[in-house]
Amino acid sequence: MKLQQLRYIVEVANHDLNVSSTADSLYTSQPGISKQIKLLEDELGVQIFARTGKHLTSITPIGETIIALSREVLAKTKSIKDIASEHHQPNTGTLNITTTYTQARYVLPQVIQQFIQKYPKILLHLEQGMPDQLIEDVISGKVDFAITTDLPVVNEECVVLPCYHWNYSVVVKKDHPLAKEPKLTIDMLANYPLVSYDFSNDGSDLYHAFAKAQKTPNIAFSTADADLIKTYVKLGVGVGIVAKMAVNTTEDSDLVVLNAGHLFSYNTTYIVFMRNLFLRHYMYDFINQFSSHLTKELVNNALDCGSNTEIQAMFNGIKLPVK
Numbered sequence: 001m002k003l004q005q006l007r008y009i010v011e012v013a014n015h016d017l018n019v020s021s022t023a024d025s026l027y028t029s030q031p032g033i034s035k036q037i038k039l040l041e042d043e044l045g046v047q048i049f050a051r052t053g054k055h056l057t058s059i060t061p062i063g064e065t066i067i068a069l070s071r072e073v074l075a076k077t078k079s080i081k082d083i084a085s086e087h088h089q090p091n092t093g094t095l096n097i098t099t100t101y102t103q104a105r106y107v108l109p110q111v112i113q114q115f116i117q118k119y120p121k122i123l124l125h126l127e128q129g130m131p132d133q134l135i136e137d138v139i140s141g142k143v144d145f146a147i148t149t150d151l152p153v154v155n156e157e158c159v160v161l162p163c164y165h166w167n168y169s170v171v172v173k174k175d176h177p178l179a180k181e182p183k184l185t186i187d188m189l190a191n192y193p194l195v196s197y198d199f200s201n202d203g204s205d206l207y208h209a210f211a212k213a214q215k216t217p218n219i220a221f222s223t224a225d226a227d228l229i230k231t232y233v234k235l236g237v238g239v240g241i242v243a244k245m246a247v248n249t250t251e252d253s254d255l256v257v258l259n260a261g262h263l264f265s266y267n268t269t270y271i272v273f274m275r276n277l278f279l280r281h282y283m284y285d286f287i288n289q290f291s292s293h294l295t296k297e298l299v300n301n302a303l304d305c306g307s308n309t310e311i312q313a314m315f316n317g318i319k320l321p322v323k
Contacts, residue, residue, distance in 0.1 A: 005040040005076060006070040008033050009048055013067050014140045017049065017056040020221050043169050071141060072276060078141075079278035086280050093280060094123045098137050099147040102226050103269065104128050106245045107323070111289050118280050125279075127207070130224070138272055144283065146272040147290070159275050160308045161299065163264040163291035164321045168206075170258040171233050171240040178239060179256040186213035186263060193220035193238035204266045206241065230255065245323045268320070275303065293318060 008022070012033070015022045023030040034054075040127055041048055048063035049056040075109060099108065115259065116124065129137065131150035138146045138158060142182055147163075154160055170189070172178050178188060194217050199207050210217045220238040223229060226246035233240035234254060242262075247257050271287060271294075273279075284296045305311045 005036045008036050070285050075276045082278040092121045096125045096143040097145045098127050098129045098134050098143045101128055101224055103147050115142055115286055122282055149267045149269045156307055158272050161271050163269045164323050165268050166323045167244050167266045168241050168260045168262045168264050169244040171255045174256055186215055190215040191256045193218045195238040196241035198222050199206045209264050213222050253300050
């Protein structure tokens with residue numbers, strides 16, 4: 001059994017069983033990957049992947065277990081290398097982050113600028129993803145950190161740290177009737193076409209706010225892009241509901257920003273990483289720069305917790321910043 005073989009089966013799983021795509025990502029040949037996978041299966045005496053002809057069609061139940069353990073082995077191998085690098089090359093390395101558009105556009109730029117200035121030799125890679133994909137990228141080992149608000153059920157292999165709260169604002173054109181309202185209600189919003197994030201998810205606070213008021217929102221346009229929301233509001237398409245952090249008084253001076261904190265429950269943004277990730281000193285530093293209450297000591301205390309339920313309980317007495 002070779003580490004290379006374990007890496008191949010993990011990467012094939014990460015690429016939805018597409019061996020050709022896996023070969024391209026690993027800069028190797030498709031026949032070479034297929035051969036090594038078959039050699040590993042022969043050595044173990046089990047099939048990791050089910051096949052139709054030469055095509056991989058699914059991961060077998062035993063294959064799921066083997067791939068999960070292979071991820072752990074590869075993570076431990078990486079940790080050994082990271083420990084050595086921390087000793088003899090403390091200010092070199094990589095940091096891979098995935099997040100949503102709003103975080104990347106409105107929260108992270110200043111943090112990343114400070115981080116790059118402090119650690120010019122760290123290769124930082126930031127990518128934007130959809131909320132349902134972010135945690136999968138962490139678990140697969142594609143990235144180190146996911147920064148997200150929409151948190152699906154997360155298994156205990158991940159550590160979930162709360163960073164800050166945020167809420168929505170309502171934005172309208174200056175000549176809109178709502179611009180002069182002293183206090184908004186859901187009933188008022190239900191009278192106008194809305195431009196906002198996706199309302200279709202019945203787990204969203206936007207959905208629940210309208211459902212609780214027994215009102216049906218008139219969705220004119222939905223998108224994950226806050227800038228697009230504001231653009232369509234300015235075009236007169238409808239009333240915008242957007243993350244408060246996405247509104248800039250200078251850039252959006254042609255809009256009226258209305259408080260919606262009493263209409264919608266606050267959201268919490270989290271940073272998520274694998275429990276077996278070896279946190280190098282610059283990773284602790286990034287977490288602290290992103291959220292100042294997350295000191296190295298507090299992060300380590302969270303790592304000592306047995307579950308994310310315990311971690312969340314640990315934060316009950318900590319007042320998170322609001323953005």
